[in-house]
């Protein structure tokens with residue numbers, strides 16, 4: 001590849017996920033990686049104090065190496081201008097997406113590849129209804145489901161605690177295009193610049209990349225979503241480390257999952273009918289949705305959340321402890337929004353959202369006014 005055809009990747013949200021991705025893109029591709037900071041002040045701190053360096057400590061490797069990279073170019077809304085954006089990776093928290101993307105809207109065209117790498121669901125609806133209401137102006141949209149575990153050490157240095165991988169798929173703008181043929185994956189593999197960059201041999205191997213149809217990714221995404229709907233809010237509400245609640249959380253997980261599945265089955269009907277409708281059709285990949293039952297998922301959430309990650313503290317619990325906003329509106333709150341649209345009831349998840357907000361409010365009150373218990 002010549003220098004002239006060097007791909008440019010703008011990263012909106014240089015936090016845990018943005019950094020893990022940026023470091024490997026710099027190391028294993030020829031892309032020009034350009035982080036987009038929220039303000040001129042933050043950009044200057046990055047360039048002058050941190051000398052444009054990002055670091056990743058890979059603690060899952062025996063030697064726990066710290067890998068440092070220098071970022072060639074960085075921008076913020078005040079400095080940005082000129083050419084349309086080719087590839088935009090969104091790695092802000094879900095609730096930060098709209099505010100973060102707004103300054104760059106004039107540079108996003110139908111030729112831009114935009115990939116959301118976030119937990120939860122519901123950002124697509126925000127993009128559709130509030131950010132790109134005009135269908136003719138919408139970019140090519142992709143979703144990445146990332147399973148690497150990363151947290152901040154200090155400044156622009158992050159800790160890569162768990163290496164798992166990432167799955168990407170083209171995210172359909174329209175609900176009636178939820179099921180994709182395998183040929184779409186092949187077409188994007190041979191024609192789309194972002195897919196080619198992320199699926200390039202070296203990067204794909206180092207980052208654990210998989211590229212599939214949307215329905216294959218959605219199945220995994222809903223599985224992960226149900227884990228998040230249980231582990232995140234419950235650990236935040238009762239303020240515990242994952243493994244502590246193992247023997248007591250079954251009933252509440254079952255109530256959350258049963259209600260989520262009732263609603264998701266209506267909202268994502270084509271996925272739940274897939275086996276019946278597309279079985280044996282060679283243009284469509286095989287898919288087994290039988291994992292998404294209340295009984296199986298309750299067992300799986302306890303196994304993955306409370307056994308395999310017994311010593312972990314969820315991001316939502318961390319957010320409430322450090323008095324930060326949580327992503328609950330895009331996890332249990334998304335189920336409540338879907339239910340409203342579909343005229344269904346979501347009282348369990350509505351109460352869960354309210355209790356997370358109560359927990360955060362209470363922690364904030366105690367931080368300013370003291371703890372009445374002591």
Ligand SMILES: NC(=O)c1ccc[n+]([C@@H]2O[C@H](COP(=O)([O-])OP(=O)(O)OC[C@H]3O[C@@H](n4cnc5c(N)ncnc54)[C@H](OP(=O)(O)O)[C@@H]3O)[C@@H](O)[C@H]2O)c1
Nearest residue numbers: 013014015016017037038091092094096100118119149150
């Ligand atoms: N961390 C993990 O292990 C992990 C794993 C899987 C999925 N996820 C998901 O990935 C998403 C990102 O999580 P994360 O852990 O990477 O969050 P994070 O560390 O908080 O990173 C978010 C970044 O977005 C930046 N940002 C916020 N508003 C912005 C704006 N207006 N303009 C520019 N930048 C802005 C923040 O910068 P400021 O510091 O300036 O606010 C921060 O650097 C979430 O949906 C999360 O649930 C995380």
